[in-house]
Amino acid sequence: MKKASVLMILGPLFLLGLFIFPLWNIMLGAPQYPEPLGMNIFINGIKGVQEFDIKNIDGLNHYIGMKTIPKAEEMWEFRTFPLVIGGMVFLGLVIGILGFFGKVGYKWFIGWFVLMSILGVLGMCDFNAWLIDYGTNLDPKAIMKLTNPDGSPLSYKPPLFGYQKMLNFDVTSLPSTGAWMMFVGMMMTLAAFFMGWKQHRTQKLPTVLVKWKMHKK
Amino acid sequence: MKKYNYLMYALMGLSLIMIGCNPQGKSNASSGALSSNAAERVYVAPGQLDEFYAFVSGGFSGQLSVYGLPSGRLFKVIPVFSQDAEKAWGYNEETKPMLNTSHGFIPWDDAHHPDISQTNGELDGRYVFINGNNTPRIAKIDLSVFETTEIIEIPNSAGNHSSSMVTENSEYVVAGTRFSVPIPQQDISIKDYKGNFKGTLTFISIDPEDGGMDIKFQLLMPGFDYDITHPGRGKSHGWFFFTTYNTEEANSLLEVNASQNDKDFIAAVNWKKIEEYVNKGGGTKMPANYAHNVYDDDTHTATSTMKKEVLMVDPSEVPGAVFFLPTPKSPHGCDVDPSGEYIVGSGKLSADLTVHSFTKMLAAIEGKKFDGEAYGIPILKFEDVLAGTVSQPGLGPLHTEFDGAGNAYTTFFISSEVVKWKLGTWEVVDRQPCYYSVGHLMIPGGNSRKPHGKYLMAMNKITKDRYLPTGPEVTQSAQLYDISGEKMELLLDFPTIGEPHYAAGIPAEIIMKNSKKIYKLSENKHPYAVLSDTDARVERKGNEVHVHMSMVRSHFNPDNIEGIKVGDKVYFHVTNMEQDYDVPHGFAVIGAQTSEILIMPGQTETLLWEPKQVGVWPFYCTDFCSALHQEMQGYVRVSPATSNVPLSFSLGD
Numbered sequence: 069m070k071k072a073s074v075l076m077i078l079g080p081l082f083l084l085g086l087f088i089f090p091l092w093n094i095m096l097g098a099p100q101y102p103e104p105l106g107m108n109i110f111i112n113g114i115k116g117v118q119e120f121d122i123k124n125i126d127g128l129n130h131y132i133g134m135k136t137i138p139k140a141e142e143m144w145e146f147r148t149f150p151l152v153i154g155g156m157v158f159l160g161l162v163i164g165i166l167g168f169f170g171k172v173g174y175k176w177f178i179g180w181f182v183l184m185s186i187l188g189v190l191g192m193c194d195f196n197a198w199l200i201d202y203g204t205n206l207d208p209k210a211i212m213k214l215t216n217p218d219g220s221p222l223s224y225k226p227p228l229f230g231y232q233k234m235l236n237f238d239v240t241s242l243p244s245t246g247a248w249m250m251f252v253g254m255m256m257t258l259a260a261f262f263m264g265w266k267q268h269r270t271q272k273l274p275t276v277l278v279k280w281k282m283h284k285k
Numbered sequence: 286m287k288k289y290n291y292l293m294y295a296l297m298g299l300s301l302i303m304i305g306c307n308p309q310g311k312s313n314a315s316s317g318a319l320s321s322n323a324a325e326r327v328y329v330a331p332g333q334l335d336e337f338y339a340f341v342s343g344g345f346s347g348q349l350s351v352y353g354l355p356s357g358r359l360f361k362v363i364p365v366f367s368q369d370a371e372k373a374w375g376y377n378e379e380t381k382p383m384l385n386t387s388h389g390f391i392p393w394d395d396a397h398h399p400d401i402s403q404t405n406g407e408l409d410g411r412y413v414f415i416n417g418n419n420t421p422r423i424a425k426i427d428l429s430v431f432e433t434t435e436i437i438e439i440p441n442s443a444g445n446h447s448s449s450m451v452t453e454n455s456e457y458v459v460a461g462t463r464f465s466v467p468i469p470q471q472d473i474s475i476k477d478y479k480g481n482f483k484g485t486l487t488f489i490s491i492d493p494e495d496g497g498m499d500i501k502f503q504l505l506m507p508g509f510d511y512d513i514t515h516p517g518r519g520k521s522h523g524w525f526f527f528t529t530y531n532t533e534e535a536n537s538l539l540e541v542n543a544s545q546n547d548k549d550f551i552a553a554v555n556w557k558k559i560e561e562y563v564n565k566g567g568g569t570k571m572p573a574n575y576a577h578n579v580y581d582d583d584t585h586t587a588t589s590t591m592k593k594e595v596l597m598v599d600p601s602e603v604p605g606a607v608f609f610l611p612t613p614k615s616p617h618g619c620d621v622d623p624s625g626e627y628i629v630g631s632g633k634l635s636a637d638l639t640v641h642s643f644t645k646m647l648a649a650i651e652g653k654k655f656d657g658e659a660y661g662i663p664i665l666k667f668e669d670v671l672a673g674t675v676s677q678p679g680l681g682p683l684h685t686e687f688d689g690a691g692n693a694y695t696t697f698f699i700s701s702e703v704v705k706w707k708l709g710t711w712e713v714v715d716r717q718p719c720y721y722s723v724g725h726l727m728i729p730g731g732n733s734r735k736p737h738g739k740y741l742m743a744m745n746k747i748t749k750d751r752y753l754p755t756g757p758e759v760t761q762s763a764q765l766y767d768i769s770g771e772k773m774e775l776l777l778d779f780p781t782i783g784e785p786h787y788a789a790g791i792p793a794e795i796i797m798k799n800s801k802k803i804y805k806l807s808e809n810k811h812p813y814a815v816l817s818d819t820d821a822r823v824e825r826k827g828n829e830v831h832v833h834m835s836m837v838r839s840h841f842n843p844d845n846i847e848g849i850k851v852g853d854k855v856y857f858h859v860t861n862m863e864q865d866y867d868v869p870h871g872f873a874v875i876g877a878q879t880s881e882i883l884i885m886p887g888q889t890e891t892l893l894w895e896p897k898q899v900g901v902w903p904f905y906c907t908d909f910c911s912a913l914h915q916e917m918q919g920y921v922r923v924s925p926a927t928s929n930v931p932l933s934f935s936l937g938d
Contacts, residue, residue: 103866120803120864127838127865131912211913 072263073168075256076177080160082253086111086153089245092195093117094226096125097238108244109195111149113140133210134224135202145194156184160257167264174264181257188250192228199225326767327777329356334797337729339742339790340399340413340426341763343367346783347394349415349426354729354740354790355765357779365424365433366394366417370880374433377882378856378891379811380580382589386420386438387574395419398449398513398787401428402491406453406518406734410795412496414449414458421445423460423489425496429799430582437498438575440595441468441485447511447527451491453518453734457556458498460487461527465508465534469571478536482508485597486527488556497579502563502596504554504607507660508534510543511552513618513684518734519625521643523557526628530615532659543615544634548667550609550659551619551630553646558606559598568598583810585888601661608650609659611667612639618684622693622708623734627672631682631695638682638695640711642672673711678704683724684787686731688738688768696723696743703743703766705773717773719764721747728768729790737792741766741773744785751778761785802866804887811889813858818842823934830855830932836870836884837862838911840936841904844919848932851899851925857882860889871907874921881907896923 090108095117097104105125106117114137116122126136140146160180166172203225214222214235224234227241243251329335335353343350347367351360364374368384375384375392384390394417402412413426421439426432439445439460447461465482467473473481486504491497509529517524532549535542562568573595580587600607614632616639621628628641649669656666681699688694692714695704701722705715725744729737743764752760760780767774806816815821815835821842824831830853835842841859849855859872863886873881874894882890896902906917924930 124865127863 069170069174069264069267070168072174072177072260072267073164075164075260075263076167076180077161077164079253079256079260080157080164080180082249082256083153083157083160085249085253086246087150089249090115091244091246091250092241093244094239094241097240098236100236104238107137110246111153112146114138129224131211132214132224133207133212135205135207137202143198145198149191152187156180156187160184164260167260174261174268177257177261177264181254181261184254184257188254196228199228202226321774323767323774323776327355327357327765329353329358335793337737337740337790338793338796339727339729339763339788340401341744341781341788342396342399342415342784342786343782344397344761344784344786345395347396347417348782349396349399349413350782351431352763352779353793354742355776357763357765357777359782361431362782363426363431363433365415365426366391366396366422366436368392371883373880373882373890373892376880376892378893379586379889382587383433383436383578383580385576385578385589386422387440387576387591388420391420393419394422396424396783396786397446399789400449400451400458400732401789401791402451402455402496403453403733404455406522408730408733408735408791408795409455410791410799412455412491413789414451416445416448416460418445418463421460421462423449423458423498425458425498427496427582428796429801431800432580434580434582435496435498436576436578437489437500438577439485439487439500440573440575441466441483441503441571441597442487444510447486447514450514450516450525450732452516452525452556453522455491455493457488457490457501459514459516459525459556460489461511461514462486463510463512465510468505469573475536478508479534480508482534482536484509484511486511486514486525486552486554488559498577500575500592500595502559502568502598504559504598504600506552506600506607507532507662509549510539512616515619515621515628515732517621517625517643518623521621521625521628523555524643525554525556526619526621527552527554528612528616528619528630530617548611548613549615549632550664551612551616551628551641552662553608553610553628554600555606559603562603562606563596563598567603568596570594571597581810582804583808585804585809585811585814585890605650607662608646609662609664610641610646610670611656611664612641613637618682618695620685620687620693620732622687623689623736625734627693627708629685629693629695631684633681633683633698635682636677636680638675638678638685638706640672640674640708641670645672646670673709675706675711675713678706678713679716684726686726686728686741687736688728688731688741689736690738692738692768694726694728694741694768694773696726698722698724698746703741703773705768715772717766717775719743719745720751720762720778721745721749723764725785725787727788727790729792732789737790739767739769740776740790741768742788742790744781744788746784748780752780763788803864804885806860806862806864806887809860809887809889811858811860813856813891814889815842815858815860815862821934821936823848823932825932828853832857832859832934834859834872835862836860836872836906836917838868839906839913839917841872841906841917841919842936843934845935845938846920846933847922847924848930849896849921849923850928850930851896851923853896855894855896855921857892857894857904858889859884859892861886863887868910869908870910870917872904873907874904875902883908896921899923899925 092109095106337354339352349363368375399415421442425435427434442462444463446463465484468483484506490501510531512528514527531543578589612630614635616630617633618631630639655663679697679700685695765777861884
């Protein structure tokens with residue numbers, strides 16, 4: 069249980085990467101932008117990959133009536149997400165430390181993992197909802213109004229995950245370093261659970277069977 | 286057996302065909318580019334980049350053009366000494382001071398010899414310097430922005446031709462006068478030339494931090510013509526060499542009267558020694574009047590300051606600092622090899638090339654083996670300093686460059702060719718024709734310790750039938766040779782801007798990584814800059830109206846202005862608010878007697894408009910900036926001088 073607890077302590081610490089590295093990255097390349105424009109989405113705001121990318125994306129988007137990319141203070145998510153992540157790191161650490169001293173069992177580990185997964189899925193849903201709003205809630209006085217073949221207004225929603233061709237732009241949206249660190253950290257807590265579970269099962273096996281197993285080796 | 290006979294006949298037939306095809310016995314090499322893969326070697330495929338930058342002087346265009354090598358593609362013409370309406374150089378309020386001189390605003394010059402700054406004898410790609418020949422000036426072009434950022438006038442000079450070469454740590458850029466003049470200038474008879482006219486060699490220090498130029502001292506030399514110059518390097522670092530002609534000191538019909546002496550001189554100047562002398566308080570402060578013009582990248586504005594004094598050094602007062610090396614027949618080019626040992630003097634009326642030895646020169650000075658003196662300057666004995674002679678290499682030698690592999694390449698104006706010869710053995714290795722009458726030549730880095738000896742670019746004065754005719758005036762040209770092999774190979778001809786008097790080449794990778802993409806708006810310190818839309822406004826001060834205008838894809842702010850009157854001086858201070866690469870905007874207004882202004886992202890420029898007619902007059906963006914470029918326009922209402930239409934401005938109402 070000690071080894072599993074160490075993993076359970078380390079795993080949540082990986083989530084701290086989200087305070088340093090972007091969660092998500094969206095790149096926009098076009099013939100006129102051989103060096104693509106890009107935005108890095110952090111848990112506390114959106115930044116350009118290059119210094120003036122946000123300004124330039126907004127500049128281009130004004131033609132099709134998209135809202136400007138929100139500043140940190142314009143979305144509650146950018147205030148809430150850091151608190152949620154910080155809270156989850158703290159909770160994970162507490163569970164891991166208590167586990168180390170045998171105060172809580174391995175089931176707490178999976179509990180943390182499941183809670184984090186639920187929060188993660190909720191976060192993704194929220195992110196997707198913002199992307200839909202960003203890509204479809206357009207200024208009615210937009211300079212250019214483009215429609216699908218069926219006459220409905222064209223959506224400029226960037227893909228949540230993967231690649232999409234959007235007018236003259238090639239848009240790629242992928243998890244970034246922060247998300248990958250979160251993934252690794254969460255996998256570590258899952259591993260901590262399995263280790264705890266396995267150890268627990270081994271301890272419960274009858275002594276004879278353990279001896280027999282050792283003999284086989 | 287019969288079979289073999291057939292084979293014999295077949296072979297004989299084949300050899301006849303081959304002879305028939307090549308009646309003059311010409312080798313394939315001489316049939317030109319088709320037989321080699323020259324086209325492939327200069328072809329830079331779409332989207333690919335050239336290996337070298339070539340900065341080619343524009344001569345009488347007054348500008349500096351930027352080409353790629355090996356393709357010969359033109360990238361930019363950098364305005365230097367001549368007004369350029371395209372870029373508003375010398376037309377907008379910000380750059381007018383750049384062309385200020387002691388003679389007033391001078392909108393043209395004859396740009397000659399570009400040279401790139403160096404560190405430890407190697408090109409560092411920070412700046413390129415170029416001289417204005419007519420109204421003596423030296424300009425500095427900042428290679429992070431490819432713009433002229435400083436011009437300093439050279440006092441006591443006339444025909445600033447023996448310029449603008451840089452020492453191996455960019456300590457100095459040097460400017461020698463071609464024409465000697467009375468110093469200080471005075472109203473005397475031209476016939477009093479001899480003894481009364483003097484030539485100056487000017488040493489301009491370069492600030493190691495910001496590249497700022499300042500005249501450290503001028504050397505007051507005899508009244509010869511100082512033609513071309515090069516610094517020593519390596520072992521001869523600390524010395525500078527100048528060719529001279531008209532040591533006869535003739536003042537008329539120079540083509541005859543200045544060609545009488547069997548030998549003129551190369552002046553060897555130990556500038557380190559003079560620098561020491563000057564630093565100890567040596568030299569005489571002399572009243573002068575010359576302009577120093579500096580462009581500031583933060584204010585996007587140039588200022589011109591008149592300087593009133595210059596430090597003059599009489600060489601006879603600094604013993605051991607200046608010597609004359611006799612060199613046959615009006616030498617033109619003065620070139621120093623990468624090791625610094627050989628100084629090549631191209632006596633343009635001589636049949637031979639003269640090469641002096643720096644080591645021998647030092648020994649002769651040490652041994653005080655003098656052959657008299659001229660105006661107090663010791664003349665060394667020709668035989669004592671001579672390293673060797675390239676015998677009868679061609680007619681009319683002008684300039685020499687080096688490949689760093691022990692070879693020298695000299696251009697011959699009269700025989701119209703470039704000749705490759707070996708340093709040390711002085712034997713001619715190869716010669717290739719130029720089309721026609723080549724002047725200068727350039728090997729990238731050829732004026733440094735480390736030449737990049739892959740290409741040679743010859744610059745021709747005459748082209749005649751080489752291109753489609755364009756009336757009586759036809760282009761000058763450059764020709765590119767591959768010099769990586771034993772024999773030179775002509776790869777490409779391409780036309781040039783103006784007359785290319787010299788060029789400086791450099792591997793692209795040294796410069797391109799430092800090339801600026803935009804000016805940051807947050808660093809814009811222009812007094813009339815519009816940094817946010819709320820700053821946009823129009824203000825009247827008497828009959829001056831200042832329009833603080835911004836531009837961004839795809840509108841001006843403001844775009845409707847009323848209350849302007851006939852007789853007003855309207856200053857449009859226009860800021861390009863873009864912070865995106867390659868999104869300039871232009872601004873032009875009907876009836877402007879200046880030019881357009883072309884404004885880079887983050888930059889502010891000012892156009893002066895003096896409306897003469899009542900009416901409503903449009904202005905528009907001149908650079909196709911975006912899909913809605915055609916919508917980027919506005920109106921100014923101009924009322925009679927007596928009108929009381931209030932000043933107002935708006936955007937989108």
